Amino acid sequence: MKKLIISVSIFAMLINCAVTPYKSKNMAEQKDQAENPLSQEDTTPKVTGIGGIFFFSENPEKTREWYSENLGLEVNQWGSSFEFRNAKRPEEINYLQWSPFKQGSEYFSPSKKEFMINYRVQNIEGLVEKLKNNGVTVLDEIETFDYGKFVHIMDAERNKIELWEPIDKGFTEMGGETTK
Numbered sequence: 624m625k626k627l628i629i630s631v632s633i634f635a636m637l638i639n640c641a642v643t644p645y646k647s648k649n650m651a652e653q654k655d656q657a658e659n660p661l662s663q664e665d666t667t668p669k670v671t672g673i674g675g676i677f678f679f680s681e682n683p684e685k686t687r688e689w690y691s692e693n694l695g696l697e698v699n700q701w702g703s704s705f706e707f708r709n710a711k712r713p714e715e716i717n718y719l720q721w722s723p724f725k726q727g728s729e730y731f732s733p734s735k736k737e738f739m740i741n742y743r744v745q746n747i748e749g750l751v752e753k754l755k756n757n758g759v760t761v762l763d764e765i766e767t768f769d770y771g772k773f774v775h776i777m778d779a780e781r782n783k784i785e786l787w788e789p790i791d792k793g794f795t796e797m798g799g800e801t802t803k
Contacts (some may be wrong), residue, residue: 668749673719674787675741677731680723687723697719697800704794706801717743717791718801733762734783747772747788767792 641793680686687698696703702722709715720741724730731739748767751774755761762775762783772795774786 666746666749668744668746668753670742670744670786672717672743673740674743674789675696675720675721675722676723676738677730677741677785678738679726681726682725683725695802701801704799704801706803709791711760715791716795717789718794721802731783734777734781736782738746739783739785742786743787744788745785747774747786750786770797790792 652783687696687702688702690696691698702720705719705721707717707719709717751765754776760777762777765772765774769790771787771789773788776784776786778784
């Protein structure tokens with residue numbers, strides 16, 4: 624029995640010694656990532672999510688009221704801001720905007736469609752350069768606001784698309800009710 628206990632103890636020590644360098648390296652990598660989260664941040668020009676859904680309505684005010692009353696949306700004069708957490712940075716609050724627009728609004732022009740999608744993007748300048756190089760119609764110049772940068776493009780089906788590089792803390796600082 625004594626030999627078995629000694630053998631198991633030696634085996635456990637060998638396993639611990641073999642695993643320790645890997646654990647130390649892994650812990651060092653984790654510490655480096657925690658101290659320098661932006662050093663490895665992806666800056667590839669691309670879409671990272673949906674930023675908003677916009678659609679025509681005959682009566683946007685009544686539409687907002689209906690969605691508030693029947694579906695529980697927290698609404699304001701623009702529609703409703705949906706609050707969610709960033710998967711890569713859970714402490715960060717992000718937003719998606721839902722907005723009915725008055726039927727016939729020029730905001731969707733030159734598109735003839737009844738809707739417009741806003742995509743959240745990263746590196747909007749790099750993305751616009753890529754789009755121009757690919758022959759995509761870029762409708763305007765990048766505009767900057769407290770809550771992010773915007774530009775509009777047309778897709779292959781002539782749908783107007785809004786690209787948004789968000790600064791979500793701008794919405795957080797504005798306050799107001801959100802749909803959660």
